[in-house]
Amino acid sequence: MKIELFVPCFVDQLFPDTAFNTIKLLEKAGCQVTYNANQTCCGQPAFNAGFWDDAKAVGSKFLNDFDQDSIIVTPSASCTGMVKNYYNDLFTNTMVHNKCRSIQSNIYELSEFLVNILQYDYFGAELDGRAVYHDSCSALRECHIKDEPRQLLSKVLGLELIELKGNDVCCGFGGSFAVKFDAIASAMAEQKVNNAIDAGADYIISTDASCLFHLQGYIDKHNLPLKTYHIADVLANGWGNV
Numbered sequence: 001m002k003i004e005l006f007v008p009c010f011v012d013q014l015f016p017d018t019a020f021n022t023i024k025l026l027e028k029a030g031c032q033v034t035y036n037a038n039q040t041c042c043g044q045p046a047f048n049a050g051f052w053d054d055a056k057a058v059g060s061k062f063l064n065d066f067d068q069d070s071i072i073v074t075p076s077a078s079c080t081g082m083v084k085n086y087y088n089d090l091f092t093n094t095m096v097h098n099k100c101r102s103i104q105s106n107i108y109e110l111s112e113f114l115v116n117i118l119q120y121d122y123f124g125a126e127l128d129g130r131a132v133y134h135d136s137c138s139a140l141r142e143c144h145i146k147d148e149p150r151q152l153l154s155k156v157l158g159l160e161l162i163e164l165k166g167n168d169v170c171c172g173f174g175g176s177f178a179v180k181f182d183a184i185a186s187a188m189a190e191q192k193v194n195n196a197i198d199a200g201a202d203y204i205i206s207t208d209a210s211c212l213f214h215l216q217g218y219i220d221k222h223n224l225p226l227k228t229y230h231i232a233d234v235l236a237n238g239w240g241n242v
Contacts, residue, residue, distance in 0.1 A: 001118070003033055008079045010210050011209050021233050044078065047082065059087060063103060068098075072108070074108075075207070076109065078138040080109040081141075112148045122155045125237050131162070137170050169192070173189075
């Protein structure tokens with residue numbers, strides 16, 4: 001299957017290994033991956049901050065950077081949710097209405113694509129320890145992704161997946177929310193991290209690098225015995241030369 005890869009700006013700038021691991025996973029699952037190096041952002045930061053004209057300009061570029069008939073896969077439920085749901089607010093009844101609808105129906109977050117479209121859930125990955133999975137707000141509420149990441153992680157050799165108390169509660173990142181309301185955001189991260197520690201976890205795993213970035217910042221600040229992992233990095237561990 002031929003797919004186009006969308007690498008979110010957050011991953012591109014801060015976690016490039018996650019992008020490379022995404023390619024390794026897709027290729028191991030039998031996909032031919034293409035990447036348009038001109039791609040940038042989906043427009044979510046501007047949209048969430050209320051700058052809809054700027055978001056529309058960035059979103060228009062996104063629509064031009066991808067073929068409307070191609071399957072698009074991205075290691076981010078947040079960006080997937082932006083395109084699938086909020087592009088309606090930007091492009092409904094515009095000149096690109098039909099192209100937007102096609103791309104909205106063809107974009108997938110990595111775990112849902114692997115499990116639901118390719119029906120591929122075993123990569124021979126290995127990671128020793130106990131982990132909790134964090135349901136990002138975007139994955140759970142905007143993309144309705146819940147079982148797919150857990151199914152993939154259940155096949156990782158040596159990894160014990162345990163349920164996280166309050167796993168459907170926001171971690172506190174929320175983009176600009178963490179900047180504008182840093183005290184609240186930090187308290188939410190504290191609760192999430194403490195729940196993971198109480199569960200006896202060694203790792204917190206998620207589909208969204210932004211959530212993990214926020215949580216890892218709290219972990220590092222307080223020198224806590226936890227490590228965050230993007231699910232793509234876990235699934236490539238042990239065979240993908242992470």
